[in-house]
Amino acid sequence: MRILTYVFETALRFSEPVADHSFVLRCLPKSTNTQKVMESQLFTFPRLTLSEQVDGFGNRIVSGYCPQRHKSFDFYATGQAMVSNELAGPTPAHPVFLQPSALTVPDDALRALAREVLGERGEGKRGAAPAAGVSRETGGMGNASGAADVAGAPTDAGDSARGAWEDAVALMAAVHAQFAYEPGATSTATTAAAALALGRGVCQDYAHVLIALCRCAGIPARYVTGLMVGEGATHAWVEVHDGVRWRGADPTHDRAVDDRYLLFATGRDFGDCPIERGVFRGSAAQTQAVSASLTDNESDDAPALGLVRALG
Amino acid sequence: MYSKLVGQTDKINQQLARYGVKFGIYKDGRFDERLFPFDAVPRVIGAEQWAQLERGLVQRVDALNAYLRDLHSDARIIRDGVIPEHFAYASSGYLPQCEHIMPPKGIYSHISGIDLVEGEDGEWYVLEDNLRIPSGASYPLVARGLCRRCDADTFRNAPLVDNRDYGARLREVVDYVNCGGINVVLTPGRYNSAYFEHAYLAEQIGAVLAEAGELFVEDEVLYYRDATRNTRVGAVYRRLSDEFLDPLCFLPESLIGVPNLMAAYRAGNVAILNAPGNGAADDKGIYYFVPQMIRYYLGEEPILKNAPTYLPYYPEDLEYVLANAERLVIKDVAEAGGYGVVFGSELAPEALAELLDKVRAEPRRFIAQEVVDFKCLDTWIGGEMVPRKADLRAFVLSGRKTTVWPSGLTRYAREAGSCVVNSSQGGGFKDTWVLSR
Amino acid sequence: MGSLSLERVGRLLWLGRYVERSYTTLQFILATYDAALDSVEGNWKGQLEELGFDQENDDPIAFFRECLFSRELTASIYYSMSAAYDNAVVLRDVIGSESVAYVQMALNDIERAEHSDAPLLDLQTVIDCILAFKGSCDDYVVNDAARNIIKCGFSIERMDLYTRLSYQLGDLRRETQKLASRIDRTGLPYDRAAFKELIDAVFSPRFPEKTTYEELGVMLELIARVF
Numbered sequence: 001m002r003i004l005t006y007v008f009e010t011a012l013r014f015s016e017p018v019a020d021h022s023f024v025l026r027c028l029p030k031s032t033n034t035q036k037v038m039e040s041q042l043f044t045f046p047r048l049t050l051s052e053q054v055d056g057f058g059n060r061i062v063s064g065y066c067p068q069r070h071k072s073f074d075f076y077a078t079g080q081a082m083v084s085n086e087l088a089g090p091t092p093a094h095p096v097f098l099q100p101s102a103l104t105v106p107d108d109a110l111r112a113l114a115r116e117v118l119g120e121r122g123e124g125k126r127g128a129a130p131a132a133g134v135s136r137e138t139g140g141m142g143n144a145s146g147a148a149d150v151a152g153a154p155t156d157a158g159d160s161a162r163g164a165w166e167d168a169v170a171l172m173a174a175v176h177a178q179f180a181y182e183p184g185a186t187s188t189a190t191t192a193a194a195a196l197a198l199g200r201g202v203c204q205d206y207a208h209v210l211i212a213l214c215r216c217a218g219i220p221a222r223y224v225t226g227l228m229v230g231e232g233a234t235h236a237w238v239e240v241h242d243g244v245r246w247r248g249a250d251p252t253h254d255r256a257v258d259d260r261y262l263l264f265a266t267g268r269d270f271g272d273c274p275i276e277r278g279v280f281r282g283s284a285a286q287t288q289a290v291s292a293s294l295t296d297n298e299s300d301d302a303p304a305l306g307l308v309r310a311l312g
Numbered sequence: 313m314y315s316k317l318v319g320q321t322d323k324i325n326q327q328l329a330r331y332g333v334k335f336g337i338y339k340d341g342r343f344d345e346r347l348f349p350f351d352a353v354p355r356v357i358g359a360e361q362w363a364q365l366e367r368g369l370v371q372r373v374d375a376l377n378a379y380l381r382d383l384h385s386d387a388r389i390i391r392d393g394v395i396p397e398h399f400a401y402a403s404s405g406y407l408p409q410c411e412h413i414m415p416p417k418g419i420y421s422h423i424s425g426i427d428l429v430e431g432e433d434g435e436w437y438v439l440e441d442n443l444r445i446p447s448g449a450s451y452p453l454v455a456r457g458l459c460r461r462c463d464a465d466t467f468r469n470a471p472l473v474d475n476r477d478y479g480a481r482l483r484e485v486v487d488y489v490n491c492g493g494i495n496v497v498l499t500p501g502r503y504n505s506a507y508f509e510h511a512y513l514a515e516q517i518g519a520v521l522a523e524a525g526e527l528f529v530e531d532e533v534l535y536y537r538d539a540t541r542n543t544r545v546g547a548v549y550r551r552l553s554d555e556f557l558d559p560l561c562f563l564p565e566s567l568i569g570v571p572n573l574m575a576a577y578r579a580g581n582v583a584i585l586n587a588p589g590n591g592a593a594d595d596k597g598i599y600y601f602v603p604q605m606i607r608y609y610l611g612e613e614p615i616l617k618n619a620p621t622y623l624p625y626y627p628e629d630l631e632y633v634l635a636n637a638e639r640l641v642i643k644d645v646a647e648a649g650g651y652g653v654v655f656g657s658e659l660a661p662e663a664l665a666e667l668l669d670k671v672r673a674e675p676r677r678f679i680a681q682e683v684v685d686f687k688c689l690d691t692w693i694g695g696e697m698v699p700r701k702a703d704l705r706a707f708v709l710s711g712r713k714t715t716v717w718p719s720g721l722t723r724y725a726r727e728a729g730s731c732v733v734n735s736s737q738g739g740g741f742k743d744t745w746v747l748s749r
Numbered sequence: 750m751g752s753l754s755l756e757r758v759g760r761l762l763w764l765g766r767y768v769e770r771s772y773t774t775l776q777f778i779l780a781t782y783d784a785a786l787d788s789v790e791g792n793w794k795g796q797l798e799e800l801g802f803d804q805e806n807d808d809p810i811a812f813f814r815e816c817l818f819s820r821e822l823t824a825s826i827y828y829s830m831s832a833a834y835d836n837a838v839v840l841r842d843v844i845g846s847e848s849v850a851y852v853q854m855a856l857n858d859i860e861r862a863e864h865s866d867a868p869l870l871d872l873q874t875v876i877d878c879i880l881a882f883k884g885s886c887d888d889y890v891v892n893d894a895a896r897n898i899i900k901c902g903f904s905i906e907r908m909d910l911y912t913r914l915s916y917q918l919g920d921l922r923r924e925t926q927k928l929a930s931r932i933d934r935t936g937l938p939y940d941r942a943a944f945k946e947l948i949d950a951v952f953s954p955r956f957p958e959k960t961t962y963e964e965l966g967v968m969l970e971l972i973a974r975v976f
Contacts (some may be wrong), residue, residue, distance in 0.1 A: 539755045
């Protein structure tokens with residue numbers, strides 16, 4: 001267990017003044033089974049009335065509107081959270097995390113890779129065969145679909161947990177081995193299939209590829225944005241549902257997520273959890289600078305400060 | 313009963329042109345507005361038959377609304393195994409962004425367009441539920457007014473239920489869910505195929521017709537950008553699809569949506585008609601389960617029939633589909649708008665075998681239906697009375713309670729024998745007369 | 750209800766302007782056509798060139814056809830009427846289907862007249878529709894601001910055309926008065942200084958008999974500045 005302090009700052013600059021600027025921010029950490037938020041604050045400049053809500057994925061979102069003309073928009077988030085992956089309790093998986101999403105639609109190459117790593121299990125054949133024993137007359141009362149099991153059926157939960165998690169770890173290793181970290185090779189709109197074909201990308205692409213592979217293999221998987229101790233920008237990783245709970249896997253570093261990760265938002269893919277999204281009136285080029293630091297209160301690690309471009 | 317009307321067909325169509333009763337189509341990359349041909353021979357539905365239809369439609373829409381409420385909260389129907397979760401969540405209309413939002417008064421589908429056909433056996437079958445932005449009510453509405461002018465005898469003496477209160481009925485629904493403020497009809501703009509209807513219904517319900525640029529959200533409240541002051545909006549009858557509704561929640565590239573509209577909606581400060589996320593219930597795969605929904609939520613037997621449908625997901629249905637493919641319609645659940653719909657009888661044997669291989673490999677992706685042979689209606693074309701296939705879109709309104717508009721849009725196919733009744737394929741429309749006795 | 754966005758305020762004004770432009774230009778073309786029948790050679794194009802009908806066309810009949818039905822000439826009757834329609838069709842909820850119908854019919858009738866063997870006769874129904882539209886606005890547009898904005902559009906367009914063509918200048922005072930009585934009841938933003946100057950010019954004792962061509966030019970600029 002660790003107490004982490006985060007500071008996250010984004011500065012948006014517009015080449016021309018913009019107006020009627022509406023935005024949604026996802027930079028308040030949420031309390032989950034692995035982290036408990038003790039304190040969180042958010043400021044924007046220009047100062048605006050902000051509204052906090054929870055979106056369909058359970059993320060804390062902040063929305064706002066700035067009608068006046070402005071050439072810059074900054075926001076600053078800070079707070080403290082207690083993180084413990086050890087003590088994480090069971091959590092259900094929503095079935096939507098088994099479905100392909102816009103950025104994670106599998107192609108033949110992704111399917112082949114899943115099969116190569118996991119054999120038959122890579123085709124989603126995990127335990128219960130979907131249609132077996134279900135008859136139309138009973139109106140499908142004997143639902144035997146795969147995700148109902150992983151979503152928390154008590155029988156053999158331990159076994160299936162080990163199975164799904166071990167498979168996810170094997171897939172993560174394969175992604176890490178096939179992929180080279182290269183900023184600038186991809187964009188935020190790059191799909192998992194395109195990223196795999198390219199063989200290069202940033203944490204977002206690693207995450208999308210792993211998510212696509214897990215879903216091919218019938219393992220619920222979701223995208224996470226957040227911060228990592230020692231990294232000066234936002235980071236993205238994956239959570240897979242092991243049959244009992246969500247567990248973090250960081251394919252960029254090929255390791256299980258530990259207590260040095262702070263989670264901001266989760267979703268089907270990047271599209272569901274961008275840190276900032278906005279629309280405005282005016283034709284301006286937008287540049288952004290992000291600085292982030294996540295420090296362990298117990299250790300003397302120097303915060304990784306400094307204004308750097310988000311690598312995401 | 314309507315022989316006099318038929319003689320006035322041309323004049324009535326001229327009057328429809330006068331009112332600009334049109335639909336838009338894109339052809340060769342150009343936007344064009346076309347008149348929607350009106351056939352003066354109405355579809356007539358007897359009082360008893362209507363009462364039966366009405367009960368069935370109310371029951372169906374109530375169950376669909378219950379499903380949408382359930383799906384976006386506890387999803388009991390899925391946990392109880394009535395609907396396999398794959399069919400619920402693989403639907404392209406299912407939007408996880410809408411999870412755990414309770415729309416004002418708990419109503420999801422305020423305006424439902426249920427497409428039915430009357431089979432040769434005299435039985436009505438539901439072909440499709442349209443719970444997103446069903447259009448078409450305005451056409452019979454305008455036509456009825458004109459018909460009344462040219463045939464006093466019929467309208468004085470025939471026991472017809474008046475249908476011209478659609479605007480009042482719709483307004484009652486919009487007012488009922490309004491969260492405080494004016495009513496707005498949100499249109500994607502003038503070049504939408506149903507623009508006439510957007511503008512006409514705005515006029516009918518006394519709402520302001522608005523495009524996205526005229527609306528904005530501040531502090532979780534939706535405002536209309538008035539020239540003199542900003543006016544709060546309490547209900548949005550939107551005529552653009554979910555994906556485009558709010559670029560900060562759905563498709564970021566949408567230019568016709570209102571940023572943060574979903575924030576105002578989530579906060580309970582504005583009603584959106586119909587609710588976002590309704591596509592989860594009018595999906596081809598979910599259609600199969602509507603009768604089960606009726607039993608599950610209402611504890612009643614379904615009054616209206618589905619066209620006989622098979623889900624290859626179930627082994628015995630798969631077997632049936634494989635054995636009878638050449639007389640079934642096979643539909644790809646993932647495709648929309650008439651795509652991915654294949655008549656087994658129209659495929660060459662190799663192509664059919666290829667399709668069935670796909671069905672075998674991915675049974676969840678497909679549904680199969682018996683081809684319903686539906687009734688022809690007399691239609692006055694080129695100076696003679698000819699039979700044409702026709703369907704019926706019934707409009708069901710859900711506010712304080714669920715009611716059926718005693719009329720509907722009857723569309724007929726242009727060509728003899730054809731089942732294609734789409735306006736874009738040159739078909740026309742008829743008024744639908746409901747008899748009071 | 751009476752909510753009008755800035756966008757719709759602009760559309761109402763332009764609806765009025767384009768309807769009026771169609772009407773006055775049509776009347777003017779009919780008059781010029783009639784005069785051209787008696788003019789053996791010389792300036793049968795008259796002041797139509799002032800309105801932008803400056804196409805190279807030596808055949809009077811072809812010339813007038815262009816003025817009426819051209820899809821390209823922005824001054825043609827067809828063009829202004831379809832611009833009026835573009836504005837009317839997005840204002841159905843404000844001005845009502847009845848009023849929109851008259852604009853629709855005027856446009857339909859222009860299209861029909863184009864293919865007729867006596868287009869000038871058939872255009873009478875276009876004039877009828879426009880006048881019916883004006884009556885319909887008066888009677889059926891319940892939103893006071895909206896009705897007044899359309900009428901301000903009529904007035905300002907008529908003032909512009911009359912001044913441009915030195916046509917019926919005697920009527921300018923009446924139009925100016927009409928505009929003055931409505932302009933503050935609309936919520937329309939306008940240039941008060943320019944309007945004041947315009948009133949001074951129109952009500953000057955020298956107007957219209959002793960007004961010079963240059964002074965008309967100045968008035969035209971003032972008219973352009975009002976909205």
